[in-house]
Amino acid sequence: MTVTAPADGSPAASLLEEGxxxxxxxxxxxxxxxxxxxxxxILLLIAVTMTVRAWPAFSEFGTSYFFGTEWVPSEGKYGxxxxxxxxxxxxxxxxxxxxxxxxxxxxxxxELAPRRxxxxxxxxxxxxxxxxxxxxxxxxxxxxLPGFQTVFNGIADAVAGIPVLNTLFGPSTGSSFMSAGxxxxxxxxxxxxxxxxxxFATVPENDKSGALALGATRWEMVRGVVFPHSMGGVTGAVxxxxxxxxxxxxxxxxxxxxxxxxxxxxxxxxxxxPAQIFRQLSEAGxxxxxxxxxxxxxxxxxxxxxxxxxxxxxxxxDRRVKGTA
Amino acid sequence: xxxxxxxxxxxxxATRSSEVAVALTGGTLGAGRxxxxxxxxVLMVLAFLLAATPLVVMGVQVFSQGIDAVTSGSWWTAPIPxxxxxxxxxxxxxxxxxxxxxxxxxxxxxxxVLGMAPAIVGTLLTVLGASVLxxxxxxxxxVYLHEYGKKGRLxxxxxxxxxxxxxxxxxxxxxxxxxxxxxxxxxDGKSALAASLALACLMLPIVVRSTEEMLKxxxxxxxxxxxxxxxRTWKTTVKxxxxxxxxxxxxxxxxxxxxxxxxxAPVVFVIGFVTTTNLGFLGQNTTLSAQIYSQQQxxxxxxxxxxxxxxxxxxxxxxxxxxxxxxISRRFQIG
Amino acid sequence: MSDTTERKMTEDQGPATVSLAPTGRGGADDxxxxxxxxxxxxDLDVYYGAHHAVRDVHMGxxxxxxxxxxxxxxxxxxxxxxxxxxxxxxxxxxxxxxxxEYHGVNLYDERVNPVEVRRRIGMxxxxxxxxxxxxxxxxxxxxxxxxxxxxxELDDIVERSLxxxxxxxxxxxxxxxxxxxxxxxxxxxLCIARAVAVDPEVILMDEPCSALDPIATGxxxxxxxxxxxxxxxxxxxxxxxxxxxxxxxxxxxxTEVNPDSDFRTGLLVEFDRTSTIFSNPTDQRTENYITGRxx
Numbered sequence: 030m031t032v033t034a035p036a037d038g039s040p041a042a043s044l045l046e047e048g049x050x051x052x053x054x055x056x057x058x059x060x061x062x063x064x065x066x067x068x069x070x071i072l073l074l075i076a077v078t079m080t081v082r083a084w085p086a087f088s089e090f091g092t093s094y095f096f097g098t099e100w101v102p103s104e105g106k107y108g109x110x111x112x113x114x115x116x117x118x119x120x121x122x123x124x125x126x127x128x129x130x131x132x133x134x135x136x137x138x139x140e141l142a143p144r145r146x147x148x149x150x151x152x153x154x155x156x157x158x159x160x161x162x163x164x165x166x167x168x169x170x171x172x173x174l175p176g177f178q179t180v181f182n183g184i185a186d187a188v189a190g191i192p193v194l195n196t197l198f199g200p201s202t203g204s205s206f207m208s209a210g211x212x213x214x215x216x217x218x219x220x221x222x223x224x225x226x227x228x229f230a231t232v233p234e235n236d237k238s239g240a241l242a243l244g245a246t247r248w249e250m251v252r253g254v255v256f257p258h259s260m261g262g263v264t265g266a267v268x269x270x271x272x273x274x275x276x277x278x279x280x281x282x283x284x285x286x287x288x289x290x291x292x293x294x295x296x297x298x299x300x301x302x303p304a305q306i307f308r309q310l311s312e313a314g315x316x317x318x319x320x321x322x323x324x325x326x327x328x329x330x331x332x333x334x335x336x337x338x339x340x341x342x343x344x345x346x347d348r349r350v351k352g353t354a
Numbered sequence: 355x356x357x358x359x360x361x362x363x364x365x366x367x368a369t370r371s372s373e374v375a376v377a378l379t380g381g382t383l384g385a386g387r388x389x390x391x392x393x394x395x396v397l398m399v400l401a402f403l404l405a406a407t408p409l410v411v412m413g414v415q416v417f418s419q420g421i422d423a424v425t426s427g428s429w430w431t432a433p434i435p436x437x438x439x440x441x442x443x444x445x446x447x448x449x450x451x452x453x454x455x456x457x458x459x460x461x462x463x464x465x466x467v468l469g470m471a472p473a474i475v476g477t478l479l480t481v482l483g484a485s486v487l488x489x490x491x492x493x494x495x496x497v498y499l500h501e502y503g504k505k506g507r508l509x510x511x512x513x514x515x516x517x518x519x520x521x522x523x524x525x526x527x528x529x530x531x532x533x534x535x536x537x538x539x540x541x542d543g544k545s546a547l548a549a550s551l552a553l554a555c556l557m558l559p560i561v562v563r564s565t566e567e568m569l570k571x572x573x574x575x576x577x578x579x580x581x582x583x584x585x586r587t588w589k590t591t592v593k594x595x596x597x598x599x600x601x602x603x604x605x606x607x608x609x610x611x612x613x614x615x616x617x618x619a620p621v622v623f624v625i626g627f628v629t630t631t632n633l634g635f636l637g638q639n640t641t642l643s644a645q646i647y648s649q650q651q652x653x654x655x656x657x658x659x660x661x662x663x664x665x666x667x668x669x670x671x672x673x674x675x676x677x678x679x680x681x682i683s684r685r686f687q688i689g
Numbered sequence: 690m691s692d693t694t695e696r697k698m699t700e701d702q703g704p705a706t707v708s709l710a711p712t713g714r715g716g717a718d719d720x721x722x723x724x725x726x727x728x729x730x731x732d733l734d735v736y737y738g739a740h741h742a743v744r745d746v747h748m749g750x751x752x753x754x755x756x757x758x759x760x761x762x763x764x765x766x767x768x769x770x771x772x773x774x775x776x777x778x779x780x781x782x783x784x785x786x787x788x789x790e791y792h793g794v795n796l797y798d799e800r801v802n803p804v805e806v807r808r809r810i811g812m813x814x815x816x817x818x819x820x821x822x823x824x825x826x827x828x829x830x831x832x833x834x835x836x837x838x839x840x841x842e843l844d845d846i847v848e849r850s851l852x853x854x855x856x857x858x859x860x861x862x863x864x865x866x867x868x869x870x871x872x873x874x875x876x877x878x879l880c881i882a883r884a885v886a887v888d889p890e891v892i893l894m895d896e897p898c899s900a901l902d903p904i905a906t907g908x909x910x911x912x913x914x915x916x917x918x919x920x921x922x923x924x925x926x927x928x929x930x931x932x933x934x935x936x937x938x939x940x941x942x943x944t945e946v947n948p949d950s951d952f953r954t955g956l957l958v959e960f961d962r963t964s965t966i967f968s969n970p971t972d973q974r975t976e977n978y979i980t981g982r983x984x
Contacts, residue, residue: 133401161616244808276523336521
């Protein structure tokens with residue numbers, strides 16, 4: 030590559046040439062660029078191919094697909110609202126339990142626990158994250174549902190005469206929105222905890238000392254300094270957890286009961302979008318298949334929106350922290 | 355050496371001192387404040403126990419219910435015994451959870467040879483395939499992001515989309531592979547390869563992000579030292595940067611592998627079902643996670659035993675991968 | 690403050706040629722010795738894990754005086770200061786031995802509640818650390834957690850505290866504005882106002898001016914002198930002139946290197962009236978430090 034000798038023989042002349050290695054360098058750059066772009070290509074492929082396959086359902090059923098309140102494929106009823114309802118309800122139940130638990134663990138690790146206890150606690154939470162979803166489902170199905178049934182029915186009996194409560198907490202067979210929500214809570218706690226911890230860790234030590242030096246108790250310091258500082262980031266963490274909960278499939282499929290129904294009874298059976306896809310797709314006829322892939326598209330859109338929102342919230346915190354530093 | 359002008363002069367009146375003592379021992383700190391602080395601390399510990407207790411209980415129960423099958427000798431080598439209802443496909447009563455056909459397995463449970471070899475092989479095969487597809491691609495993508503793209507528009511877009519892709523539910527990846535791979539090919543499309551594709555989609559963003567994090571940790575002066583010798587970026591990357599980040603990249607990739615090994619949703623409807631070992635990437639296959647699900651759906655004593663055994667095996671594999679990954683990252687932390 | 694300082698300490702054995710007499714605030718020194726002792730420190734030793742950070746500190750801090758801690762880096766001035774309101778409790782592995790009696794009560798008695806200690810003994814930090822809240826909320830924070838709920842009462846406290854910190858006129862029209870929008874010097878005065886708002890008896894200041902420009906520094910120094918009639922102030926400073934300008938008593942700390950482990954242990958060399966320390970120190974090391982820096 031350096032064959033063309035500089036005319037004037039100046040040592041600087043060769044600076045104008047590409048020199049040895051420029052070719053491989055460009056090739057390597059191109060290879061990495063292609064690899065990096067794969068993420069975009071795959072995401073685009075996912076969106077396009079699935080939408081194409083789902084189109085028959087979208088066009089055939091139209092609004093009755095998106096706003097129909099009955100999902101009974103055997104009778105040709107493809108209204109997805111019961112499945113959306115199940116997904117949202119189960120995810121919200123999961124958040125109600127997981128968020129306080131995660132924030133508590135994050136505070137425990139960051140503010141309360143002595144240093145030597147921190148690593149074991151973090152390890153326990155990490156192991157919780159590593160347990161496969163299907164194992165959660167199997168365990169909950171055999172070892173928890175009977176107990177859940179007893180407890181739920183006990184609660185249902187206790188509130189039997191009370192309006193609103195008797196609707197929310199009705200009779201149960203064990204499999205239910207609540208069972209699925211509780212297991213999901215356990216499954217999304219690690220992700221919320223770890224992001225929350227990162228956010229809490231960005232609170233300047235100086236600010237915390239400031240509160241303590243004014244005679245604040247540890248809890249008052251947390252409320253007065255740590256929480257206000259972390260609101261956006263914790264919101265992001267919660268949304269990440271929500272995204273996880275909405276997409277979680279097998280564990281929910283095993284314990285929610287597989288009956289698509291818009292029911293206010295938290296102790297009653299239901300069904301979610303991912304669980305329905307999971308159960309039916311393999312053996313579905315053309316129309317049901319299209320409807321199920323449509324569910325996948327909707328699930329994709331919802332989780333992408335939630336995740337984008339979550340990233341925004343976390344990034345906003347980053348900016349603010351760096352801005353004031 | 356110390357000139358303490360204070361000693362001995364002007365003693366503090368006793369009354370004053372005892373007042374202060376009362377105040378400092380919390381006499382004036384409101385009972386409410388103290389209680390709220392204690393309650394908050396107790397709740398924090400409780401939050402941890404609430405998460406840890408189910409984990410421990412689950413660990414114990416999975417172990418105790420699966421250990422017999424796993425230690426039965428034939429477990430790692432024998433084919434999966436027929437439970438009378440091998441193929442989920444024909445199971446009309448699939449949704450009636452817990453109501454399986456028990457006639458097939460129950461009566462002969464003691465005589466059958468418990469085995470899970472096909473699923474263990476299938477798990478290793480699918481995960482291997484997914485790793486071969488996703489890890490090199492992910493590392494190269496991360497190299498682009500951190501060594502070439504940096505803060506550019508394209509790099510920022512890819513980074514953002516990688517985060518988005520991390521959040522895409524695994525079942526959607528399964529649906530995707532099902533539509534582009536299995537549907538055009540019919541039943542023949544169901545294979546370990548198809549499952550590998552779905553798992554690779556799942557692993558790719560995880561590998562990209564964890565690798566980029568590790569590349570960030572490689573100090574810039576290493577790159578500068580290499581560049582100052584007239585080395586090209588690609589050579590610097592391959593010879594200096596990647597080796598420096600190797601431990602971290604390995605650890606991140608192993609975590610992605612562990613995640614993929616445990617996945618069920620994207621696997622079940624693209625892999626089919628077999629009860630004998632299939633060492634090839636083509637043709638129907640099975641995995642531990644798929645077995646746990648389908649055996650649970652079958653119900654019956656034999657199926658349940660198989661499901662627990664598979665669960666223990668899977669948890670063991672995933673935990674080993676996770677702990678090895680953590681060990682590597684702890685031992686070789688950069689900086 | 691720097692390595693040169695320590696080198697000077699050992700090499701420069703010459704007598705003090707420049708007298709750095711205090712500029713007057715400590716003029717009524719002899720009368721001041723009659724003031725009651727707030728902190729009586731005896732045999733104070735501080736350890737961080739196995740590391741002996743500070744040893745053998747004895748001193749008596751008097752009420753309504755400004756006491757300054759000076760000395761080279763790593764000599765333990767800040768460590769000792771943080772013992773006075775038990776902020777060292779927050780550092781894992783920190784251990785305090787000996788007595789710090791506050792009005793006759795040992796602060797490290799196991800029955801003593803550190804939260805209550807910090808209410809009476811406020812602190813201002815090296816880097817201004819206003820909370821990311823409004824100016825008003827910053828000052829109201831302490832009284833609020835102390836149980837003051839009435840708006841009018843809080844308003845009074847906020848105004849009084851800001852006035853005492855010489856900040857009221859500058860911020861009275863924008864009390865709801867974020868404290869983070871203020872200048873560094875204003876933020877530091879806000880932190881003083883915040884400390885004053887809980888009505889402490891003592892204010893500890895850990896190099897309060899090190900992040901400020903000379904004008905802002907001057908304002909804080911004036912402020913300290915103004916409010917010392919109501920508070921007892923202990924200040925750690927790197928700036929000897931500052932100590933000479935504002936303080937009534939001065940403690941000079943130094944370090945010694947542990948021959949076995951290369952760790953440095955801080956120790957108190959001399960504690961006396963500021964005028965004495967700067968004009969006629971008893972200890973040769975003090976004299977070397979004072980003159981080494983300026984002579």
